Amino acid sequence: MTMKTELLELExxxxxxRYSEDQVLRALAEAQSKPLEEIQRKVTSLREKKHTAKTTKPAKKSISETVEELAAESPNRDLxxxxxxxxxxxxxLPELKDVKRFAEKSGISGSMPTRESSAKRLFTALLGFERNQLEGILSESPGSGESAFSQLSRQLIEGSSE
Structure with missing residues (x-):
């Protein structure tokens, strides 16, 4: 904040x-030859913008929304x-350790402190998978006794041997 701005705020x-807000707004409207209502609307609008800017944070995208954006042009978007x-x-990939193992096998580097923060890297890698590999991953039942990582490893091996 500049010195001029600070002085203006103090004044x-x-x-x-010394005077009420209403008296100050009336004097400002008169000095600018504008209707009082217009000045009041502007002040209200500025207050709302200032309040909104302080209180609202951009909404965090869900993993599905992130993937929808990543896969917008992919023929495998639905999968x-x-x-x-x-x-x-x-x-x-229910646990972080599953995600990390998959990343290691796929050559994905970088820090992966949580499942959520790893999702974008993971799905960027999955964009390179063939449709049949993705279908195979989806068709595997989670209760088959095979971990999600084992399923992925098998899919990677089958895909690379073709």
Whole structure:
């Protein structure tokens, strides 16, 4: 904040203390030859913007939304979105250790402190999978006794031997 801005704010505070807000707004409207209502609307609008800017944070995207954006042009978009839903419900790579093992096998580098923060890297890698590999991952039943990582490893091996 510049010195001029600070001085202006101090002067405004003094005016508001000496006179009421209503009197200050009336004087401002008169000085600018504008209707009082217009000045009041502007002040209200500025207050709302200032309050909104302080209180609202951008909404965090869900994993499904992130994957929808990543896979927008992919021919396997439908399968990737379905996998994203399973990932969110922990029916696909349910634990961080599963995600880390998959990343290691797939050559994905970087820190993966949580499942959620790893999702974008994971699905970026899955964009490179063939349709039959993705279908195979989706068709595996989670209760087959085989971990999600084992299923993925098998899919990777089968895909690379073709």
């Amino acid at each position: 405004m505070q003094l005016l508001l203390l 990737l979105i379905e996998l994203a839903a399973k990932y969110e419900n922990k029916r696909f």
